[in-house]
Amino acid sequence: MSDAALPTREVFRHFPAAAVVLFYVLATLAMLVAGWGLWRRIRKYARGRPAHRLEALGRRLVTAGAAIAAHTTLGRRHALPGLAHAAIFWGFLALFAGTLIIMVDHDMVRLVNPGWQFWRGRFYLWYSAALDVLGLGFVLGLVAMLLRRSVLRPAALDYTRPDRPAGSYDRSGYRADDRLFLWLLLAVGVTGYLVEGLRIAADRPPFETWSVVGWRLADLFDVLGVTPAADGLHAWSWWLHALLALGFVAYVPYGKAIHMVVDGVNLLFRDDRAAKRLPPAPEAAPGYAGLADLTWKELLDLDACTKCGRCHVACPARAGGQPLSPRDLILELREHADLAAGGLTWLRERPDRAGPTPLAGGLVRAETLWACTTCRACMEACPVAIEHVPLIVQLRRTLVAEGTLDPTLQAALEKLTRYGNSFGQSERNRARWTQGLDFKIPDARKEAVDYLWFVGDYAAYDPGLQELTRGLARVLRRAGVSFGLLYEGERNAGNDVRRVGEEGLYQLLAERNAAALAGARFRAIVTTDPHSYNTLRFEYPELGAAYPVRHYTELLDELLRGGVLAPGRPLAGVATYHDPCYLSRYAAITEPPRRVLAHLGLTLVDMPRSRATSFCCGAGGGRIWMGDTRVPGVPTPAEQRIAEALEIPGVRYFVVACPKDVTMYRDAVKTGGFEGRIEVKEVAELVEAALG
């Protein structure tokens, strides 16, 4: 084939040398501007405290790469945005790669040896086809996002703040940033096709049929009668496209577009144990007083947020009318960090430079921080691995160190300090619940047992729950399981104490428990309380108390499947299982309880929000110690959950596997006016009933 007919195209078609130079100057300028912005951001992160996230870098790259390629975090449970974003993502990558290819071929290889240029022939044809198709996907994806935003108007994109009265803040900057990003990308995409269409219309090289979209666009221009002017228009459209594209490049670090860089990096450095295992606090000054206390990963987290609003929608505190939105917390801190670093983002909420304020209690209201139940729904929902919960705990630590506590919470902490439980009852009474049994549970401090049953405060001290605890004891006994208690040696495991921010008290409780565990003989710990499970499994090992930990539903599941326990009187009816936050999102135990219930004969129907998206009862994070903070006119999270359950036709049982859930949901059935319509049952309770 002759050179003239060889598939390729002229870069800078018909341009005078001056124009080319101008282009390169502008391109360099754009890259410098972008580089400068990127540099300032990196410097901002570099000021952060160290965060040990760099180990196993190879594995991290593979995991993060796979997640990004498959869009798992974005696409799960959100089909439309997942698909649309994937189209935009791959389209953008393709177009970007395409531009790089041209640059390498034209600006590097050609200067070395024109004979080595590769952007021609078969390669060029496939290149044209691929970019045209993927580019179309890019444009369609953007249009889909645009329609989603303007027509569907999902709740997640509502920027209303729950922690400030309307009118006291202005988020038009955010909306402008969103629009700028979308429209700019769309404009780049559309003008790109414009350029291609005009070129093809003007030149009609036969091989350009491979440019499936461009060729048809040229046909359209023919029909519209634009073609005669195409030659001249091409240059104008080329410059338009170039300016938009270069403008986009320059703008990347200064607005929403930065997420293209930061989010991937954030996923790279994610820690799956982020909220399960909290970092220790320096004794002298626990918590985060100011920006200087944040680690580079946390500063990165702040920038990673794209305001997608999934955490905002998932948060039970917000749903209950509390002044907490995980999204707004991140954004508030981001703006603060941004302004402190000299104002990197152009379109913001806060227009001016505010003086340094304390973070906890100043920039972020104390009520906002105290509203969190640490249920981790925000982190589960976040597509870019932002770690909201540990940040909230760090800020709470500062409040506790200052003594800015809800009085009921203060009273609870003082009781925990003095008696090792939040009920204010003597630790000598911890095992009093066993008095209703007709057998003695072995004392694991004195004799060896297979399972050390760590009962937990609520199951042991709450009079309304003690019968359920006895029920489980009876079931385990019937199954012949060797289990024992720590009796008075047990203290509150400390999970929620730590999450409230009282690190010193957590250390105290954990040390006592660790000593008691060390003095007992057992093979594994089994616990009724998912909160205790979390800290025993993920945090106690740091104190030297590393033991295998099981949740009692896992044990029951094994016993039932192994035939050790057989339901003599199977149950019937429709039941829905409520995944406790600390069991589903923290411990990832979702199937054993379901198997147990199915084994008992119940018809299990899940609520829309179940397993990893289960909706919190509202008691975690020390909330149960803070007194009733119901917002007038708004149903509590627990009441909302019961309403969700009642939408299941014929549902009879609301089954839970956590003692605090039992209390919260029993109350919710009463206060929500649902009495008689659904029964709150605990897994062990149903097992005992079915054993007959």
Next chain:
Amino acid sequence: MDIVVTVKMIPDLVEELEVNAEGTDLERAGLRLRLNEFDEHALEEALCLKDRHQARVTVVALDTGDVDETLYTCLARGADRALKVTGAFAGGVASRAMAAVLARVLDEVPHDLVLAGVQAADDRDGQVGVLLAAMRGVPHVSVVTGVEVLGDRMVLARQEYAGGLQAELEVDLPAVLGVQAARQAPRYAPVSRVRQLMKTATLDAVPAPAVEAAAGSTVTRLARPAGGARAEMLDGSPEEIADRLVAILDERGLVRR
């Protein structure tokens, strides 16, 4: 201004209190003690005064063998100094003896104002604050619910009477005030600060001077209150109890129709 707060540990009333075999005192083995709540208020009021004026707060306690953690907690709340008075106090100290010891100890501790809790649950032979003031020959006001500094040598004390009536009294310093309630709830002492102070701070100790201070009466019998006219207890589920109560009230014409 130098403020001294006298504190003592009393049996924690959350527990069942056991009487010893002789029947004349508490069974001290296994007895859980806690800081007297009124003393906590006295400390809080002292700290509030410290927040507003330049004051140094010293906490003084008799070493009954278990005061260390409490004293560190007082330091964690904001006290500047903690002083333990050592002696044979392990089995509990009568108020009169405690006051007599403190009266002599205060000779060595600079103080303008002494705050004590108005009373304590084991004050059978009198309230420490009043006794202390009388022994030192300084003015004393009891049942104080508010203190204001009026100058170097004078404070304003609010004394509360029945029905919420209050008297404002000017008191020349040095003086002892018996605090009923501080102007705000006792502040929280984060456990990490307490633990940190346990490692870095020191508790001053001074031996108790020999004093003569008999309580003047000897307990011959300590027991649970005799049944007496005890309530008729109602049992059952909350609904059953509610039904019975309504019936009882109805009988007496106390239920609205």
Next chain:
Amino acid sequence: MSAPGTTERDVAVVVEHLDGRIAEVSFEMLARGRTLATATGGRLVAVVAGPDARRLAGELGAADAVAVVEHATLAHYTPEAYLHAHRAALERLAPRVTLVASSSMGLDQAAGLAVALDWPLCAYCTDVRVEDGALVAVSQIYGGKLVAEARVDGPRAVCALLPGAGPPPTGGGTGAPAVEEIPAPDLGAARIRFRRLVAPEAGDVDIAREGILVSVGRGIQSQDNLPLVEALAEALGAAVSASRPIVDQGWLPKSRQVGKSGLTVKPRLYLAVGISGAPEHLEGMRGAELIVAINQDPGAPIFDVAHYGVAADLFDVLPALTEKLKARA
């Protein structure tokens, strides 16, 4: 005037007064003192200090004699001046037992007098009696959980009595007691000076006038749980009152406080919710016609004065009770 040596069986009562009127609690002390004086075989002497103490003596007919200390500087109660005045009187009288009420003024006076006169002091007494020639004081301690009987060493003692533990007072009495004037001691430069009295903010409700009171104590745990109590009060047509800890926290105004430093109430029904029954509180309500107590702790002292008791969780019982009452209406 009695001859020296014959007073060693006398019983003295330190009388309190405010705004020119003898305090109710002093009449109760006099009644108790009468019982004791009969046992000791001595006179009942009322001690009263004040700017016009002689006039007040006219109300103290329940006593056999009245010792008055009159001085202008005693115009308003201040702990120190009155301490000196009472001391002067008691030094002269040298009675066997001096009774003081466990009130705010009593807390000032009892221990101060005990040290000044070097007499033993027994506090929180519910009873004082003579056994085998010795004084025995019965005191309620540890929040009323335990009762201590103590034998007084020595011939004299000061006893601070808890009001409300004995028979109701019989008022001023009709006798015309002998009045003995005690010369006022040199009160010197007063180190405590009265400025003014501050009346509490008039509450919207005068709980002393209410027929039914639902009273809430620490068991309610949190201010946010008060609506439970208010709902019950509404169903009963009652007012809400409280024990000291609730008022100290600011959850209810001072005007709602029942007890030693609050109001004394005598309603037809007193429903104590989550109140343990410390002596300071019982003082204010034990005269109620019908007392019903709800407290999770079956050993709570409140059950000793209540007519009916419920040892259950108030968070279960209150709503149930409110429902039943509303259903009746």
